[in-house]
Amino acid sequence: MINFTVGPVQSSDAVRAIGGKNVPYFRTAEFSDIMLENERLIKKFAHTTDDSRVVFMTCSGSGGMETAIMNCLTKEDKALVVNGGSFGERFVELLKLHEIPFSEIKLEHGKALKAEHLALYEGKGYTAFLLQKHETSTGVHYDINLVSDFCKRNGCFLIVDTISTFLTDPFDMADLDAGVMITGSQKALACPPGIAVMALAPSALRRIEKTKCCCQYLDLKLALKNQERGQTPWTPAVGVLLQINQRLKEIDAAGGDEAEIARAAELASYFRNKLKEYNLPFEIISESLSNAVTPLHPTTQSAYEIFLKIKDEYGMWICPNGGDMKETVFRVGHLGYLHKEDYDKLFDAFLDLREKKFI
């Protein structure tokens, strides 16, 4: 099966080889060294300040989103959140659950965030801003500079979900003055799922210090304290952490985040050019694309039926959408260990389906 979903994605041979070994005991200096190297390399690729920190939580990316809210925000905050799809909606649900006062910028699926959306909230005392850098469900890559500028002007603490764009599109945490960056092991890190990676700027560390987290398991005070010596308070997904280490070193050796981002950009543009060339009955639904994924609306067939057909008859996974986009949108990812020849096979399948009048 070739995997074009947005996660889990395909891993390199060396990453998979680690998965095939026994998981070592981890309360050791050897494992601590690996965890400290993981922290150092994430800081490097996320372009954090030197005094930022990184923790590795054994949970999903959504778990990381909730961890950020539970540990950094309180009822004294006034948050602004962009909701343009399933993941923006999840931030909204989490703010409600944790009783953080907030306002919501609701965008139509596929629409970009513009200066006029933010203008309304200027100088209104907002203290925090929550944003998907890339709304993975609709493939909309928001203008992070616009949001960062708003936050700098208004003194907002910025929480950025970069789950699907870390290492596929540029991100400079220090320059953007972001407080929290969240990503997952199974996106461009191209490891199995199980770990949420969180980079925390000094502004976040100060907030965490003052905030009482309602959940011990996701308490960042404990995670930070343990990570000082390269450890975790609870048994983590040790195997995935070793795979992340391998992958980070691979990226570093191949030219760092810039080279990895260029690789994703090349795959994305290869796919998008072919899409035009073959004139397939798929419309790109996003006004503002990232390199991570291409979101498509098929005009002649149900999106979900195409997903099933490609899976069952061609041995490939494209990425279905859920909820009210199930029948209308599927996505093709450019994450993980994919090559141009893989896309050629996907286009062969699409062309065959057109030939057979399925699409």
Add this chain to the structure above:
Amino acid sequence: MINFTVGPVQSSDAVRAIGGKNVPYFRTAEFSDIMLENERLIKKFAHTTDDSRVVFMTCSGSGGMETAIMNCLTKEDKALVVNGGSFGERFVELLKLHEIPFSEIKLEHGKALKAEHLALYEGKGYTAFLLQKHETSTGVHYDINLVSDFCKRNGCFLIVDTISTFLTDPFDMADLDAGVMITGSQKALACPPGIAVMALAPSALRRIEKTKCCCQYLDLKLALKNQERGQTPWTPAVGVLLQINQRLKEIDAAGGDEAEIARAAELASYFRNKLKEYNLPFEIISESLSNAVTPLHPTTQSAYEIFLKIKDEYGMWICPNGGDMKETVFRVGHLGYLHKEDYDKLFDAFLDLREKKFI
């Protein structure tokens, strides 16, 4: 490295082979079938009632302990908890954090739970009981029948942490009338860490229905709803779940939980017999042993120094203790893919250390 710790432990060849493959996309009927089979086999091996349920949470065993408390207990409860080591202490911390009224039965490290400890609490309106079936830190295997009888008499909802004894010692959830059973992927399930498995009796399901969980990521209502169709609300540690499936089928084919428990018992008694035979300067510190682990106090050398020596010079991991037991206790596990010859190598190392007057 041979791994005698209490987790992560060694995996079978077939389980490791799955770890060496790419992780598949999981929002599919194929993955749902695997998850439903996982639920069915855990129910079988835990001897639950038919109307019990099982969920797989992407977190550590401690995350599972907290999930049980957050979803099943409220401030209206009056809980009783046995605290005889690090994990009992963790239950206590969690009850405090979540503001559940409780009383604590504090036992000295290594001591068994006796009827007289419980007598004090008889008929005093306790509504919940939290117990490590096996206090992994000290290797004390509590008398679960004693506790179950107390709970039946007093109408207590019983939460059992079987993290280190599920599949090493008998456990009949229906017979004990336990409400929640918690275990982890990296103990006798012998898979990589990342998943907490929770079996939930109808009494737990009723409590979950009525309780508002303060954490969306660990909300059992959402986990249960999704597991109805073999799915999870958030991206789980898909790879580990596939490995658990392989392992459960292996156990089923080899004679089920009884055969697996017999295998652990045989390893444990092989180790303990040799220990006597060689008259090593190690005292067993537990009054009541499980088959999962043998907890030892070395009388002639620091426990932690022995751990380091065995790791660095003999290529094996025994299991160090933390906190105030660091220098005085180490443990030798009987979990996972170990064989008698592995213990022979460990004894060779111990004998060599005695020869060299290190112990």
